[in-house]
Amino acid sequence: MMGLVHVILAVLSLLTVGQSAPVTSCESLTKQVEIIGRNQLLGKWMYIGESTTIAGFKLLTKALVETSWARISAADESDAINVFQSQKMLGRCFTATTKMTLGNNTLSMVHPMHVSEVLLSTGCPDCLVLQTNFTFGGSTYKGLQFMSRRARVTDAEMDEFKKQVECLNLPPPTVLDPEKGFCPDESNLQETETTDLTTDISSMNAEDVKLFDRFLSSSDGIQLLIKIITTGLTGLKEN
Structure with missing residues (x-):
């Protein structure tokens, strides 16, 4: 049981950055920003919010994930970064370290799933907005992640992110x-x-x-997924 729980949590962790005048038009809000070297990505980032076309992701996140942050550091390779993620789920802490490659203005990963990310424009001076495409289990999904150096952003910054989500026709x-x-x-x-x-x-x-993709394909699968994880973590606490 715990082996399955760890696999599920591992995938979830992967799916799981002052204020200036915000941009308002969809053309501006969905404009890609050039990643001029990896230095602008380095450091600690708090996950603020995320939208994705995975049908059950919002329910899954609401039921399991409390908070999350990431530390991005330079990898040995000049075109790569290491991403250390720490996620609080049901009162426990889970960490994972993955590597992403930077090339052609895109961050990418191929294992255990294909992921590509580009940086979008934002009026928030210490934030990252990442537009993501990822494929696993034969299914392809899109998403938008909002991260900040701060644990909290302003209402205007959050409203801008929500507008970006709307512009991209995401949930x-x-x-x-x-x-x-x-x-x-x-x-x-x-x-x-x-x-x-x-x-x-x-x-x-x-x-x-x-297997994880099959869980996400129906509401019954999502409910079962939540039950498996909560039961497994309850067992960990009791032990």
């Missing part, structure tokens, strides 16, 4: 609540109950990803 976004608290930084992880999913992610195969 209303899921917004995370910083009041629920964040998992600690890497230096303090030993002081809290944390499960690292990096090995689970690296060992995932095509069948694991297809």
Whole structure:
């Protein structure tokens, strides 16, 4: 059971950045921003909100994910970054480290799923808005992620992100609540109950990803997925 729970959580973690005058037109809001080297991406980012065409993603996130943040660092390769993600789910902390490659103004990953991301314009001076395309289990999805250096953004900055979601014809976004608290930084992880999913992610195969995709294809599958995870995490707490 716990092996399946870890696979599910590993995929979920992958699916899971002052104020200037906001841009308002769809043409401006969906304009790609050139990524001039990886330095502009480095550092710690809080996940503020996300929209995706995965039908059950919002329900899944609302039921399981409390808060999430990521630290992006330079990889050994000059065209790559390491992404350390820390996610709080049902009162527990889960971490994972993945690598993405930067080329042709696009961040990409091929395992355990194909992911490509481009940076979009934003009036928020310390934010990232990433437009994402990802394929797993034979299905292709689109999404938009909003991240900030801060745990909270202004109402105007959030409204701008929601407008970007509308311009791209994506579903209303899921917004995370910083009041629920964040998992600690890497230096303090030993002081809290944390499960690292990096090995689970690296060992995932095509069948694991297809299984997750099948769960997401129906409301019954989503409910079963939530039940499997909550039951598994309850078992961890009892042990």
